[in-house]
Amino acid sequence: MKLVRFGPSGQEKPGTIDASGKLRDLSSIVQDIDVAALSPAGLSRLKATDLSGLPEVSGSVRYGVPVAQVPNLVCIGLNYTDHAEETNAPIPTQPIIFNKHTGALCGANDPVLLPPGSKKLDWEVELAFVIGQTCWHVSEENALNYVAGYMVLNDISEREYQIEWEGQWAKGKSYPGFAPCGPWLVTSDEVPDPQKLDLWLDLNGTRVQTGTTTRMIFPIKTLVAYLSRFMRLMPGDIVTTGTPPGVGLGMKPNKFMKAGDVMTLGVTGLGEQRQIVTPAQ
Structure with a gap:
């Protein structure tokens, strides 16, 4: 569904x-x-x-966040070999875990807000999954049974806040509008193999990201089992699984977004998103 x-x-x-x-x-x-x-x-x-x-x-409708009252938004960093390479980061030997504030969540086509003074706003098309039942100390063999479904998520990042300012990545990832998701949640029975999906993102009509989940360093089942060693994943939790190459930070020279820029993005079978970068009021 x-x-x-x-x-x-x-x-x-x-x-x-x-x-x-x-x-x-x-x-x-x-x-x-x-x-x-x-x-x-x-x-x-x-x-x-x-x-x-x-x-x-009938008629035109807005699609909101597909899941109500999300308890937690967990993120995996540098989970594609080619993305790690483009940012000159070492290939992780264990999943890199961080959080976005749930206040960053918004609908698939809602505006992406440009923070006042922001200079390094970046895009990241990702495959996200939603936990359907309490998940704690599960094996990889059983891990996918805890996934209710999958969706598209754009992990918007302000790179100056994330990398150049001291502290954790969360400050560069959590501004309102920094996690457009959906337009819908596709239940896991309709995604027979989450490791065979294509991802893409266009900026102002030009393709900048093309990837495939076959290049994930840590597949979904590994992420579920790994996370469940360190935290009790709760029903409604969203986990977003990393981005393929083609982000602005990886370009030479770097390329970042400005007000009026338009992103369109999608994942095989999970729908498409469209956002306009809009100055925060």
Whole structure:
């Protein structure tokens, strides 16, 4: 299934995209795309629903963050060999873990806010996954059973804040609008192999990122098992898994974004996003 939350910010309703591409309102079935809906029992109930009997939503709509009340947004850094190489970073021998504040989350086509005085705003198309049930000390063999679904996430980064200012990466990753995700969450049964997906991002109509999850250093099952050694992953947690090459930081000379720039991006089978860089008020 393709699960969505649609409507104005703060007033989103649960929905799904049916086989013909129509948006259907799930409000009569679930309160939201939340912990209960993403549990194994909740997903089974949704998949058994006759979508043809649900109200069709027509016209232009906004797609919000596909998951309600996200507890945590965990990120993996330098998880593609070719991205590590382009930034002159050593190939990690263990996953690099950091966090983005959940306040950075926004809808797939919402504006990406340019912080006042920002000079080094960068893009990162990524594959993200959502945890569906409590996950702690799990094996790689069972790890994918804890994944409710997958989606696109743009890990927007302010490189000056991230790299040149002292402290952790979070300050360069957490500004409001720095984590557009969606437009929908595709349930894991419709993604038979997350290690065979293509990723891409265009800046102002020019392709800058082209990648494939076959180049991940640590695949999804490894990340789930590894993270569960150090933290209890909770239902609704989002984990974003790193970006392929082609970011502005890796270009020679570096290239960063300005107000008015447009990003379009996507991942095989998971939909597309479009954001305009907009000065924060």
